[in-house]
Amino acid sequence: MSTSIIKKLQEAQKLIYAGKQAAAAAAAAKIAPKAAENKPIRDTTVQPADVGGATPTTPQGPTSNNQEATDAALDAGPESLDLSPQGDQEVGSGATGQAGEETEELSDLNEIQPEAPPAEDDLKKALTPGNSGNTAASGNTFITNVKNFDISKLRSPFNLESYLEDPLAYIGNYVWNYDVKNPSILRFRYYLPLELDLNIATKALILKTAFQTPDLSAFNKDLETKRLLQNLFFTINFSKSVKEILELNFPKTDFSYLVTDVPAKDLTIFTNENIKFFWFWWNQVLAREAIIQPSGIRFNLTEDNALGLNCAFYFLENRLRVQQGSDPKNQSIFEFAKIKINQINKAVEEKKPLPLETTLISLIREKTFVNRNSYLDLKASSAIETSAHVNYPSSPFFSNQAQVLTDKEISGLPTPKQLNACKDNKFDKDETALRLFYKEGNDNILDKLVPSSGLGCSTETNNWPSAQNIIFDGDSIDTKEGRVNYNVLYYNNLRLSVDSIIPDRIDLYKARQVSESGRPGYNIFDEVSTYKGFNSNILIDYTGEEFANILVDKNLVPLRNSLKSKKVYENYKAAKPEWGIDNFVTKLPFFTNETKFVNRPLSPYVGCYNVGYCVEKSRRFGPPAANRFELIQKFLINPIVISTNQFLDFENTYRIYDSQIRYAESYRYKLKQIIAFSQIRYKYRQPAVFFQGNSVDFRYGPVSYSYENSLEERVLNEIDSGLSFVDLPPQELFLEVYPLRGVNNKIKLLFKKYSESAAITSKIIPRKYWPEDKSWQEAREYYLKGSGKTAKSPDEMFFASVPVRKVQLFFAKGEKPKNANDVTELYGEIDTFQTGFYKDILLEPNTKYYFLVKALSPTGLISPPSQLYEIELADDGGTVFPLVKIVEFDEVQKRPAELSFGDKFRVEPALLQQAPNPEKDDIGYLNPSVFSSMQSTRPQFKIRLTSKRTGRKVDYNVIYKKNFMNESSDAGQLNLKKTKKENILISYKTTQTKFDVLGKEDVTFGQACKLIRENIIKLLLEEGVDPTNFSGMNVNTINCKEVDQLNKKLIAIL
Secondary structure, three states: OOHHHHHHHHHHHHHHHOOOHHHHHHHHHHHOOOOOOOOOOOOOOOOHHHHOOOEEOOOOOOOOOOHHHHHHHHHHOOOOOOOOOOOOOOEOOOOOOOOOOOOOOOOOHHHHOOOOOOOOOOHHHHOOOOOOOOOOOOOOEEEOOHHHEEOOOOOOOOOHHHHOOOHHHHHOOOOEEEEOOEEEEEEEOOOOOOOOOHHHHHHHHHHHHHHHOOOOOOOOOOHHHHHHHHHHHHHHHHHHHHHHHHHHHOOOOOHHHHOOOOOHHHOOOOOOOOHHHHHHHHHHHHHHHEEEOOOEEEEEOOOOOHHHHHHHHHHHHHHHHHHOOOOOOOOOHHHHHHHHHHHHHHHHHHOOOOOOOEOHHHHHEOOEEEEOOOOEEOOOOOEEEEEEEEOOOOOOOOHHHHHHOOHHHHHOOOOHHHHHHHHHOOOOOOHHHOOOOOOOOOOOOEOOOOOOOOOOOOOOOOOOHHHHEEEEEHHHHEOOOOOOOOOOOEEEEEEEEOOOOOOHHHEHHHHHHHHHOOOOOOOHHHHHHHHHHHHHHHHHHHHOOOHHHOEEEOOHHHHHOOHHHHHHHHHHHOOOHHHOHHHHHOOOOOOOHHHHHHHOOOOOOOOEEEEEEEEEEEEEEOOHHHOEEEEEEEEEEEOEEOOOOOOOEEOOEEEEEEOOOOOOOEEEEEEEEEEEEEEEEEEEOOOEEEEEOOEEEEEOOOEEEEEEEEEEEEEEEEEEEEEOOOOOOEOOEEEEEEEOOOOOOEEEEEEEEOOOOOOOEEEEOOHHHOOOOOHHHHHHHHHHHHHOOOOOOOOEEEEEOOOOOEEEEEEEEOOOOOOHHHOOEEEEEEEHHHHOOEEEEEOOOOOOEEEEEEEEOOOOOEOOOOOEEEEEEEEEOOEEEEEEEEEOOOOOOOOOOOOOOOOOOOOOOOHHHHOEEOOOOEEOOOOOOOEEOOOOOOOOEEEEEEOOOOOOEEEEEEOEEOOOOOOOOOOHHHOOOOOOHHHOOOOOOOOOOOEEEOOEEEEOHHHHHHHHHHHHHHHHHHOOOOHHHEOOEOOOOOOHHHHHHHHHHHHHHO
16 A cells, blocks of 8 residues: 555545544545546445446356346346356456455554554544435335333344345445434335435444554464454444444434343443344445445445445455355455555556456355244233132032033043042042043033043043143134133133234235235135134144144144145245235335245245244142242134134133143143244345446346245243142131121121132131031141142141132130131021122120121131131220131131242231221321331331242232321212212211320310410410410310311411
């Protein structure tokens, strides 16, 4: 490189750092004077005739001045026209056909760097927006709120492998990019706004990066290593500078979405977290100059764009070489750039064609590329819930059906003997050998016969492989279809609410519906039946089993065998476009006739198809803390439902009754969507490059392509069911007491659970309080045997949150009982299914009663007794108020310090901590109180939550305060000044409440009012103020409320 050119580069770089954009551009222009003002016009269609006389230039390629002859040679095939460079030779400019000059030493690599760092790095000022008023052509195909979508399959900077896979798609801008002015939008064929001059900026970036890259001339390593290191440092610094430029030009945009998240442990001096900026920039350098033609892409070289285009091809081709297992160019970027600057300078001075060095054609010929452009909706919300149901004759889930059963159905009802068999044989059978809700008894919708030895806990069948995969028709299990089966003992009720994660825009079938619905003779029911059968066949493929080895809904069997369904299925398996994909791709509104080639291989969307949903059922094994599960069964759902709507409908709510569950086992249910993704595999058979003057044409040549289909699954949600049905006693209940206003002999009692969690809890209860029928001992033995647990104490009993069938209410009157066994008088037995969880109780006024309750499970097991409640209805001359408190037995039982729950919990003061207490003119009956003063800030309680899955802990520090208000902005009709008399449940007078006032103790409210009034009058007289006319009032006659207000005012003044 000549000394004059180096000095000019240094001058230009210093000017850039000094922030003088105009002077920098002029200095750069002196390096390579303008040869022509032929700025390209983006997306202008250039007809083949415009390229007449172009010469395909390779080291050994033929020369032709006849475009028709050239096209004919291309059509004839590779035998007649060899356009591939030989060996490692480079394709040079159209005028010379020479390969770029190579160097074997690095002695002058740093000559393009300034002698000393600039005083001020002001590149940002040099690149402030110019050419305001111009806008870039941005893609009209876009995705908004892109953070809500999985875009990992799109050709975008988010997935660099896909983004850079096909060089022609990359340089022609048939890729997705973020809109820098609105990064929540991803656009196909996006261009940076024109107010940013990419050519000037690119030159400046190359100069700046040359200064930032360390001098490796003295580095004691081989030449290849030095080049690699220089390219690495160049890439890192260039990427960072691109980020700075974008942040400067678009200050309102947060570009963090393009920053690669690198773990701290992987951070080194070679880490390039801004690599996405690097490739986005070169894409825009190429795309800005690319002119799309029907046959390919043209570049018109100018003094402004030649260096940037050459460097862009350098990096793109180097990456392809490495990916294909070849060696990179034997030049570093600095060697390459210097050579190109010399060539550009010489070409301009001699008015010869500008160079563009590329071996791209040889790198892409006959290489296979795959377009996978699809995306998924991450905001689609699906849920799965589960609850245990006991299909037992005394179960609340069952008894409402008892009256309609036939004698035969009654004879088949579950019995205690069957329950014990399931407890004893739980380890001898796979789940598939147990009773199946949808096959045995009165509900029989699946196609295969059960094993001859039958299903159930006491049969000889140990497994039924066909039941490992069950395919349901969505119509059979939607929530509108009420299904019952009286023969199964217990089951998990799964409630599914699904929302497809396939956006409507790329849903292949919905697109087909739109295009086909207007066709004469189109029949929606015929369409639904065809694709319902098609989905069934794909779901069978998904299982990996033959049709004969799985259970299929009887409704689906004839549909899957129909001729039309089979035809669509055969086309899908053969990847023929007729099954639906070609109908989608070729009708995308983005494309025009001028770009017919890219209608398929370079399509912005390829599309996906909703095959159905899968619920994977896994059983927990090993210790609970290990959180290990074994897959044992799959429930598959065909989502297409018969609908009278104009378009195909997809059901989105289902209910599955899973009766094939072992006694006292934990299961996990994982909801997945099964998606058929399509992709397009294609090759450029005979690509070519033509040079004519300063024009370079990349021709696609013949392209072969084919469709491919693949099944993938995406997890939508999952839930742990906790233990399946366990025949343990119910957990204890507690009472809520509701008096009736003005009634002195009647209250309402409400029975409630402490927790709705399905978790098992335990409690130390002395054996003398266990039921005499030995039911607790038997349930405990079965549970410990089934769960593999060991009891902490002989008195430890286990309880479950099972459905409560009945509630037994016991009471004692007058004298407080000494222990629970003394409360033996049964007030009544409440059938919760018939009357709910409450009961009206008749009491004598001014008499103490003691109540406790016990719950009965559907199988007749009884819960431990509740706490003992002392209740009295006090009647004071017609004023009725309740006196309720929890009292301890003389033999105090220790309450558990731990409780288990599901995904929600609520902590609030107990009823007797917050109930109104007229004796205290306050709330609460218990001492000590849980409430702190309003001024206190120190929490009084710590609640620690421990995850059973991860073991992680979180602490909640809790403080309770009470604030009495006559009015509240958020209390609504509960405001004392607004509420109606008939809405008041409890009321009482407080005039007899005792106060300590002015040094006197135990005075009533009226006495306190009188004392304060007298004190105010005395104070006013001492100050010479007339108390009969103070602030317009007579203190002698004002009421107690006004006395209180006046007293507060005076205290504030004093």
